Amino acid sequence: MTELLQQLINGLALGAIYALIALGYTMVYGVLRFINFAHSDVFMVGAFSGYFLSRYVPHESVAGAVFVLLGSMIICAVLGVVIEKLAYRPLRGRSTLTALITAIGVSLLLQNLGQRLFGANPRSFPALFPQRQFTFEGGLVISSGQIMVFAVTLLLLFALRHIVLKTRIGTAMRALSFNPVAASLVGVNNDRVISFTFALGSALAAAGGILYATNYPSIDPLMGTLPGLKAFVAAVLGGIGNIAGAAVGGLVLGLVETTVVALGGSTYRDAVAFAVLILILLLRPNGLLGKRQAEKV
Amino acid sequence: MNTAPVRILSLLVAGVALLAGCSKSGGGSEAAADAIVIGEFASLTGKEAAFGQSSHKGTQLAIEELNAAGGLLGKPVRYVYEDNRSTPGESATIAKKLISRDKIVALLGEVASGRSLEAAPIAQASKVPMISPSSTNPKVTETGDYIFRVCFTDPFQGKLLAEFARRTLKAQKIAIFSDVAAPYSVGLAQFFREPFLAGGGQIVAEQKYTGGDKDFKAQLTAIKSLKPDAIMVPGYYTDVGLIVAQARQLGITVPLFGGDGWEAPELIQIAGSEALQGTYYSTHFSPENTDPVAQKFVAAYRARYGGETPDAMAALGYDSAMVLADAIRRAGSTESAKLRDALAATSGYAGATGATTLDANRDASKPAVIITVKDGKFQYVETIAP
Numbered sequence: 001m002t003e004l005l006q007q008l009i010n011g012l013a014l015g016a017i018y019a020l021i022a023l024g025y026t027m028v029y030g031v032l033r034f035i036n037f038a039h040s041d042v043f044m045v046g047a048f049s050g051y052f053l054s055r056y057v058p059h060e061s062v063a064g065a066v067f068v069l070l071g072s073m074i075i076c077a078v079l080g081v082v083i084e085k086l087a088y089r090p091l092r093g094r095s096t097l098t099a100l101i102t103a104i105g106v107s108l109l110l111q112n113l114g115q116r117l118f119g120a121n122p123r124s125f126p127a128l129f130p131q132r133q134f135t136f137e138g139g140l141v142i143s144s145g146q147i148m149v150f151a152v153t154l155l156l157l158f159a160l161r162h163i164v165l166k167t168r169i170g171t172a173m174r175a176l177s178f179n180p181v182a183a184s185l186v187g188v189n190n191d192r193v194i195s196f197t198f199a200l201g202s203a204l205a206a207a208g209g210i211l212y213a214t215n216y217p218s219i220d221p222l223m224g225t226l227p228g229l230k231a232f233v234a235a236v237l238g239g240i241g242n243i244a245g246a247a248v249g250g251l252v253l254g255l256v257e258t259t260v261v262a263l264g265g266s267t268y269r270d271a272v273a274f275a276v277l278i279l280i281l282l283l284r285p286n287g288l289l290g291k292r293q294a295e296k297v
Numbered sequence: 298m299n300t301a302p303v304r305i306l307s308l309l310v311a312g313v314a315l316l317a318g319c320s321k322s323g324g325g326s327e328a329a330a331d332a333i334v335i336g337e338f339a340s341l342t343g344k345e346a347a348f349g350q351s352s353h354k355g356t357q358l359a360i361e362e363l364n365a366a367g368g369l370l371g372k373p374v375r376y377v378y379e380d381n382r383s384t385p386g387e388s389a390t391i392a393k394k395l396i397s398r399d400k401i402v403a404l405l406g407e408v409a410s411g412r413s414l415e416a417a418p419i420a421q422a423s424k425v426p427m428i429s430p431s432s433t434n435p436k437v438t439e440t441g442d443y444i445f446r447v448c449f450t451d452p453f454q455g456k457l458l459a460e461f462a463r464r465t466l467k468a469q470k471i472a473i474f475s476d477v478a479a480p481y482s483v484g485l486a487q488f489f490r491e492p493f494l495a496g497g498g499q500i501v502a503e504q505k506y507t508g509g510d511k512d513f514k515a516q517l518t519a520i521k522s523l524k525p526d527a528i529m530v531p532g533y534y535t536d537v538g539l540i541v542a543q544a545r546q547l548g549i550t551v552p553l554f555g556g557d558g559w560e561a562p563e564l565i566q567i568a569g570s571e572a573l574q575g576t577y578y579s580t581h582f583s584p585e586n587t588d589p590v591a592q593k594f595v596a597a598y599r600a601r602y603g604g605e606t607p608d609a610m611a612a613l614g615y616d617s618a619m620v621l622a623d624a625i626r627r628a629g630s631t632e633s634a635k636l637r638d639a640l641a642a643t644s645g646y647a648g649a650t651g652a653t654t655l656d657a658n659r660d661a662s663k664p665a666v667i668i669t670v671k672d673g674k675f676q677y678v679e680t681i682a683p
Binding site for chain 1 (some may be wrong): 342383504518519521563564
């Protein structure tokens with residue numbers, strides 16, 4: 001029983017990180033109908049910004065951790081806006097395939113730039129948050145890192161929902177997603193809204209990167225690839241473009257992976273994650289929480 | 298694992314990296330035409346870079362000492378090396394290039410058995426003697442009669458770890474947690490299992506991971522519920538660091554132990570010194586060794602690399618070049634068959650890691666040391682003779 005509960009916690013903690021990265025994919029897709037494959041590398045830049053920022057703050061302190069978290073979120077938000085300006089904006093209005101290929105190009109650029117600047121060797125990420133283990137009766141253990149992941153993911157999830165549903169800029173984002181031409185006709189500044197979307201999505205990636213690195217403290221320039229792909233699966237699983245869907249998809253994927261490993265199939269964990277993607281595309285292409293949309297002709 | 302997007306991405310990455318010219322050739326490119334050229338392929342960057350770098354620095358020191366002493370057979374030694382970025386699929390290409398383009402007389406490398414196994418068939422087919430400094434998987438030298446190594450093998454390491462677990466740790470029930478993607482890890486787990494079971498021990502769990510994974514909690518939770526007396530992790534330091542840290546986070550307090558793949562300062566950085574209390578590994582060399590050759594090597598290494606203390610990989614990298622130099626001197630030639638025979642006849646060569654004798658299988662038999670981590674420092678525990 002304890003083992004089952006422990007595996008449940010393991011799975012949810014893993015899933016929460018996937019969810020956090022998936023939120024970024026879903027945000028950009030929701031507004032622009034385009035998969036930003038560079039997202040997973042912004043995630044890596046987030047972790048590395050955290051690594052360098054942490055040199056200026058005391059380790060294992062809440063204030064220092066918050067500073068590092070916010071600092072790298074800002075760095076990545078700026079990076080996201082720059083990427084959008086330089087790489088995606090000139091191609092706006094072209095086919096989605098062009099944008100997709102550009103995104104893969106940006107992703108490779110960031111990875112190789114990372115290898116050039118930071119070196120290909122894994123670095124150890126410092127302990128930002130105070131580390132503690134909470135042991136319950138029967139040997140169930142929850143680490144402070146896992147609690148932090150849940151807390152930050154939940155917080156950002158609700159903040160995001162609030163921004164999208166309750167604020168002016170959120171309304172503009174939804175208007176743009178509904179019909180970009182009509183939105184600009186009624187006075188929405190499309191460029192500014194899209195920049196904001198990228199800033200928000202990239203800040204989420206940075207938060208994901210920091211949390212991932214505090215839980216798995218070994219970072220390298222290619223660290224984003226696999227979690228990024230998994231988060232993409234999570235976003236599609238939940239219904240891409242849907243904020244709650246990204247969260248649900250992330251948690252489900254984390255649990256599925258943990259179950260596969262717990263049952264002794266650890267070598268199949270990645271295979272199962274991607275098999276989930278194929279299955280969902282075959283059986284329910286709009287995802288768990290997605291709505292069927294009529295294709296405009 | 299090998300999903301199409303990952304494969305395509307990594308192919309593209311490889312392409313970009315090639316264009317960027319990531320590989321380096323070092324050591325006096327336009328040296329005298331009649332120099333003796335020694336080639337090396339190494340993991341200078343990437344996952345096992347700490348090993349590759351140590352080993353490479355050891356080899357570099359040896360070559361410099363040889364040249365300072367007037368070279369070999371009256372000719373200077375030229376050293377050509379290339380990085381395989383710790384990734385599979387590079388080493389064979391590098392070996393081919395070094396052999397056909399640089400005309401090397403012998404090939405040194407690699408730390409990881411998996412990558413040595415890629416280059417070995419090339420060296421064997423071209424009849425260029427290859428010496429691996431620290432690949433312990435037995436298959437490496439089984440490739441053919443031109444492949445040698447200057448370290449002990451996994452059957453020996455597995456046997457001594459089994460003995461250590463039983464005698465020093467007094468463990469009856471062991472869980473094994475191995476990396477399915479590394480021949481080194483799979484081999485060492487297997488060579489541990491047999492003698493441990495034969496000695497009356499019990500293996501309660503065998504869990505697996507894939508090198509490069511970050512989350513090991515699911516497997517460790519499964520291991521914890523079976524209450525082993527100790528956990529054997531025959532992996533490489535990047536993964537081992539995360540495994541040890543996560544095991545302690547889950548409240549696993551029993552000792553963890555493994556082989557020479559653990560030894561790197563990065564292990565302590567990743568896992569943290571607190572989590573590493575009560576962990577042990579076997580290796581080839583301890584800088585605390587009082588043997589004069591070892592001490593001379595430690596002093597020379599410190600002087601050359603700004604006070605850095607050499608580890609086992611550095612000592613083996615040094616020995617691999619020195620054993621080769623010894624064989625070239627005895628052969629009196631760099632002609633491949635003669636050099637091979639001289640290498641095979643290596644007996645009692647006094648190296649930094651102790652007396653090296655190459656047996657009929659072209660493997661070295663030499664003692665091993667057990668190291669523990671105490672208060673963030675590697676500490677010598679005991680020496681186990683072959």
